[in-house]
Amino acid sequence: MSSFKPHDNRAWLGVLPVVLIVGFSAVIPLMTVLNYSVQDILDFNSRFFVGFQWYRETLHDPRFLSAFVRQITFSLTVLLIEIPLGIAVAKGIPKTGRLTPLILILLALPLLIPWNVVATIWQIFARPDIGLLGVGINALGISYNYTSEPLHAWLTLVAMDVWHWTSLVALLSFAGLTAIQLPFYQAAELDGANKWQVFRLVELPRLRGVLIIAILLRLMDSFMIYTEPFVLTGGGPGDTTTFLSQYLATMAVGQFDLGPAAAFSVIYFLFILLFCWLFYTSVALDDDS
Amino acid sequence: MTRSFSRWVLVSYGIYLLLPLYWLLSMAVRTNAEIVGDFSVLPQSPTLANFAEIFSSPVWYQAFGNSLTYVAINTLISLAVAIPAAYTFSRYRFLGDKQLFFWLLTNRMAPPAVFLLPFFQLYSAIGLFDTPLAVALAHCLFTVPLSVWILEGFFSAVPTELDEMAKIDGHGFLYFFFRVFLPINRGAIGVTLFFCFMFSWVELLLARTLSGASSKPIVVVMTRTISASGMDWGVLAAAGVLTVIPGILVVWFVRKDLVKGFALGRVS
Amino acid sequence: MAQITLKDIHFRYPGAEQDTLSGLNLDIADGEAHALLGASGAGKTTLLNVLSGLLSPTAGNLFFDGRDVSQLAGRARHVAQVFQFPVLYPSLSVAENLAFPLQAKKASAASIAERVDYICDELAISELRQRKPHTLSLFEKQLVAVGKALVREDVSLVLLDEPLTAVQPKVKWRLRQTLRKIQGDLGTTMIYVTHDQTEALTFADRVSILTDGGILQTGTPAELYQAPDHEFVGHFVGSPGMNFVPNAALGVSMGDRLGFRPEWAVLDDNGPVKGVVKSTRVQGTRGGEPYGLVMLETEYGELAIRGEISRAVGEHTALSVHRYVAFSDKQRVGEGEFV
Numbered sequence: 104m105s106s107f108k109p110h111d112n113r114a115w116l117g118v119l120p121v122v123l124i125v126g127f128s129a130v131i132p133l134m135t136v137l138n139y140s141v142q143d144i145l146d147f148n149s150r151f152f153v154g155f156q157w158y159r160e161t162l163h164d165p166r167f168l169s170a171f172v173r174q175i176t177f178s179l180t181v182l183l184i185e186i187p188l189g190i191a192v193a194k195g196i197p198k199t200g201r202l203t204p205l206i207l208i209l210l211a212l213p214l215l216i217p218w219n220v221v222a223t224i225w226q227i228f229a230r231p232d233i234g235l236l237g238v239g240i241n242a243l244g245i246s247y248n249y250t251s252e253p254l255h256a257w258l259t260l261v262a263m264d265v266w267h268w269t270s271l272v273a274l275l276s277f278a279g280l281t282a283i284q285l286p287f288y289q290a291a292e293l294d295g296a297n298k299w300q301v302f303r304l305v306e307l308p309r310l311r312g313v314l315i316i317a318i319l320l321r322l323m324d325s326f327m328i329y330t331e332p333f334v335l336t337g338g339g340p341g342d343t344t345t346f347l348s349q350y351l352a353t354m355a356v357g358q359f360d361l362g363p364a365a366a367f368s369v370i371y372f373l374f375i376l377l378f379c380w381l382f383y384t385s386v387a388l389d390d391d392s
Numbered sequence: 393m394t395r396s397f398s399r400w401v402l403v404s405y406g407i408y409l410l411l412p413l414y415w416l417l418s419m420a421v422r423t424n425a426e427i428v429g430d431f432s433v434l435p436q437s438p439t440l441a442n443f444a445e446i447f448s449s450p451v452w453y454q455a456f457g458n459s460l461t462y463v464a465i466n467t468l469i470s471l472a473v474a475i476p477a478a479y480t481f482s483r484y485r486f487l488g489d490k491q492l493f494f495w496l497l498t499n500r501m502a503p504p505a506v507f508l509l510p511f512f513q514l515y516s517a518i519g520l521f522d523t524p525l526a527v528a529l530a531h532c533l534f535t536v537p538l539s540v541w542i543l544e545g546f547f548s549a550v551p552t553e554l555d556e557m558a559k560i561d562g563h564g565f566l567y568f569f570f571r572v573f574l575p576i577n578r579g580a581i582g583v584t585l586f587f588c589f590m591f592s593w594v595e596l597l598l599a600r601t602l603s604g605a606s607s608k609p610i611v612v613v614m615t616r617t618i619s620a621s622g623m624d625w626g627v628l629a630a631a632g633v634l635t636v637i638p639g640i641l642v643v644w645f646v647r648k649d650l651v652k653g654f655a656l657g658r659v660s
Numbered sequence: 661m662a663q664i665t666l667k668d669i670h671f672r673y674p675g676a677e678q679d680t681l682s683g684l685n686l687d688i689a690d691g692e693a694h695a696l697l698g699a700s701g702a703g704k705t706t707l708l709n710v711l712s713g714l715l716s717p718t719a720g721n722l723f724f725d726g727r728d729v730s731q732l733a734g735r736a737r738h739v740a741q742v743f744q745f746p747v748l749y750p751s752l753s754v755a756e757n758l759a760f761p762l763q764a765k766k767a768s769a770a771s772i773a774e775r776v777d778y779i780c781d782e783l784a785i786s787e788l789r790q791r792k793p794h795t796l797s798l799f800e801k802q803l804v805a806v807g808k809a810l811v812r813e814d815v816s817l818v819l820l821d822e823p824l825t826a827v828q829p830k831v832k833w834r835l836r837q838t839l840r841k842i843q844g845d846l847g848t849t850m851i852y853v854t855h856d857q858t859e860a861l862t863f864a865d866r867v868s869i870l871t872d873g874g875i876l877q878t879g880t881p882a883e884l885y886q887a888p889d890h891e892f893v894g895h896f897v898g899s900p901g902m903n904f905v906p907n908a909a910l911g912v913s914m915g916d917r918l919g920f921r922p923e924w925a926v927l928d929d930n931g932p933v934k935g936v937v938k939s940t941r942v943q944g945t946r947g948g949e950p951y952g953l954v955m956l957e958t959e960y961g962e963l964a965i966r967g968e969i970s971r972a973v974g975e976h977t978a979l980s981v982h983r984y985v986a987f988s989d990k991q992r993v994g995e996g997e998f999v
Contacts, residue, residue, distance in 0.1 A: 108482075108483060108484055108485045109483075109484060109485070110484070110485045110486065111484050111485075111486060112486045112487050113486075114480045114483075114484035114485075114486040114489075115486060115487075116480075117476045117477060117479060117480030117484075118476070118477040118480050118481070118492065120472070120473035120476060120477065121473045121474060121476075121477035121496070121536055121540060122492070123473075124469065124473050124529070124532050124536055125496060125499060125532065125533060125536050125537065127529070128499075128507075128511075128529060128530060128532055128533035129499050129502070129533055131510070131514060132506075132507050132510030132511055132514060133510070135509075135510040135513065135514070136506060136507075136509070136510055139509075188401075188405070191397075191398055191401040192398075192401055192402050192405045194395075194398035194401075195395075195398035195399045195400070195401050195402030195403075196402060204647060206402070206406075207647075208640075208643055208644070208647065209406065209409065209410075210409070211643050212409070212413070212636070212639070212640070213409065214590060215590060215593075215594070215636070215639025215640070215642070215643060216594065216632075216635065216636050216639060217593060217594040217595075217596070217610070217611050217635050218594045218595070218596055218611075219596045219611045219614055219615055220611075220614065220631075220632045220635050220636070223614060223628060223629075223632050224412045224413070224415070224416045224632060225412060227415060227416060227419055227625060227628075227629060228411070228412040228415045228416075232428075232431075233419075233427055233428070233431065233625065234415070235411065235412075235414075235415045235433065236411075236412075236415075238431050266408065266409065266412065269405070270409075273405075286741075286743040286744075286745075286747045287747055289712070289714060289734075289741065289743075289747075290741065290743070290747045292713075292714075292733075292734045292735055293712060293713075293734050293735060293739055293740055293741055294735075294740075294760055294761045294764050295735040295761065295764035295765060296760075296764060300764075303751075304749040304751060304752065304760075305749065307751075308749075308750040308751045309750070323500075323501055326503070327503040327504065327505070329504070329505060329596070329597050330595075330596040330597060333596075334615060347503075347505075348503055348504075348505040348597075349505075351503075351505040351506070351508075352505050352508060352597065355505070355508050355509045361509065364509060365509070368503075368505070368506035368509075369506075371503055371505070371506060372501075372502055372503060372506050375501050375502075375503065376498065376501055379501055
């Protein structure tokens, strides 16, 4: 944003539509949630103010805590795979040439598929009876069944998420790599730098901006994940793949425990904001500007 | 990492990408009998019966229609409110502008699950429950901030000299905006359209919560495809194939804008 | 530092209809400061890339100290390059950037530190050693880039591709001065590519005029100025460039056109070339009288005379020439004097 912009408070007219729409969708519901989170709602007419009771209960609820641990494990796992893999895939894309647009479109495909269809695709793919992957693995002698084995369910979920989202990291990284001008590579060649040094000293610093965006997006979105695990495993076997969103959804809609559900919602949202803020400031502080 | 190692990674990943998609397509052209029968990598007797069933069954094609409706409404609303807002952010400073921008972005960080219940109550209360408009508006919570963010980045890159030149030429603001500014930013609008579509078309949780019996979107119908004889895998796969196509079409149409957008954009 | 020889170098880009470089021959002495002067599109960048090893010549040979390096990879040639904008490793400090080429050659830590200190002193950038590139000005960054190019003692050749481009106009002269000084101190063979003749003529021992993929003339700045081999050289070198008139205008039979430098003509009402004073530009005084350029509009176009400004704008006068170079079909065929 340049500094040549005139200061004019009438500009609020231009942003008013956005404020109204987002405010309508955000502020009212959030107020509702906050309101419910501090009340005990027995039925429509009897509500009692209970302060932070729901918050305390939620933070001590063993099911909440285990869902939280599962969520963190999942998010970290997929992040640790998707970021390096995405960068490696991006490096393999030719920067110019006729194949490049086709490759980019192919990579974009998984990002454009409705999330439940992604899960359905993997359902069909991984089932031990009718799926190419399922039948294939079982044919190798491993009795693979993602609906009954927690480990298999986890591995399949991770494989599915990697299939789904690595492209985002790859496309962002590719955008970053193509922005690096030729002389930087030339200078490194004349210096006698090896391939690893070129990656570390020429490419990685320039990828910093896009990687921050990619990590932030994947961190946030994997933390909110709902559809794919829900459709693929339903949270099972048992509750071994029940992550935070699903737990919350069950609480909120299924069981009508409005107060605790609301408190959970607030805690959930705050956690994501906290992670994002921590990540962003720690990375932004890295810059000595 | 050598060039050939990265090529291998790309090729392997490409195969990894294509295999499940191939399998989806292969299942979509098989009958249920063939699917539950003996396993084979290639379809034995490919048929378009599953697609025919979808096109002839109102449950299916209405569901597609419902989904496309709310995606279209959402994209329209998002662009209609985000464009003026992005223009304003890029051209003016005003009281609270930075805070407003930041607040918009935090909405992107909100887990949809948090809004389940309040949205349900809110839209029921104003009588919009079970309409495409409800889903479209609910998605706006996420697509509008994203649109403003993307568009502001592009709009800021267009020099203000353009605005001044139009004023000097004697054109009113509306003429400048619709005949000069927006056409120049076709690429940006294309990219934004892509991202709005990408979010709204694929989202399940809110779409499911806010849809009742009459406006069921495709995402919901697909999660319940069970017939008397068990899971209707063939039809399900065919429906899956059909949901991928709009995505391919959208990215094909905006591919040039995407490439330009990636090159210019906020990311570097 | 090395002696560089280009022997009949040709280069054609794949799919191109013509050679970008056609039959280049050039000998550069060990330790020479050489400039390649030419307009955009003349083939300067291509030639640089052939010298650095990024491109291999499609025909011809390149020798460093008598060794044929035509097909040798860039990293094996011991060449360094300074680019139009500062090219440094963003995550390394200035000292680490300077040390990098030495570390890649597996030098000892002590010798690296010593050499980095020496370069920092030479370029007066010692206070910047611990800073990261993004905290420096463009000028400082380009100085570091120059240091990095010179840090290896065994560097055969340093290429400079219009190194003043990104630097602010106010400090261009400082960078130019620094380059001249350090080239003299270290005695490194340097090839400086530019389209700006001031840069070329003030930096180099000898200059090659490059046009359309070939070298028109190589010589010292004085040689190029006094005895251009080709009309283009006469026109391109010098500010303003050489004046040209048909030889009939001065009554000379050699060649078809005559060229003369502004200093080789005087305003003379009885001179052979008549004209009107179009404009004058005062550049100083000589003996109390204004001295500078007088532009005379004549039947042969606008001609420039450098000397005492003895006429005012609008006056009818003429010029006479006391020295000239004769050209036939643009090539130099001789020179002459009027006494």
